[in-house]
Amino acid sequence: MCYTCGCKLPYEDHGDPANIVEEDLKRAGQTDTIKKAGVKTAKENLIELIRLQMDEDGLQRPRTDYNK
Numbered sequence: 001m002c003y004t005c006g007c008k009l010p011y012e013d014h015g016d017p018a019n020i021v022e023e024d025l026k027r028a029g030q031t032d033t034i035k036k037a038g039v040k041t042a043k044e045n046l047i048e049l050i051r052l053q054m055d056e057d058g059l060q061r062p063r064t065d066y067n068k
């Protein structure tokens with residue numbers, strides 16, 4: 001929306017690369033650390049971490065590590 005401004009346009013960066021768009025997540029799905037698992041896995045991992053932060057009201061100031 002982009003993914004961050006609330007516009008709900010996943011491919012629209014509004015001319016500002018600070019807005020996270022589909023292309024950013026596609027690139028994130030092709031790194032070595034995610035073993036090139038793809039955009040779907042990247043989004044699932046992103047959602048999981050954000051959920052963990054939401055669960056403890058930590059969106060504003062997340063902890064440095066959410067591993068058990």
Ligand SMILES: [Zn+2]
Pocket residue numbers: 001002003004005006007008009012014019
């Ligand atoms: Zn936007």
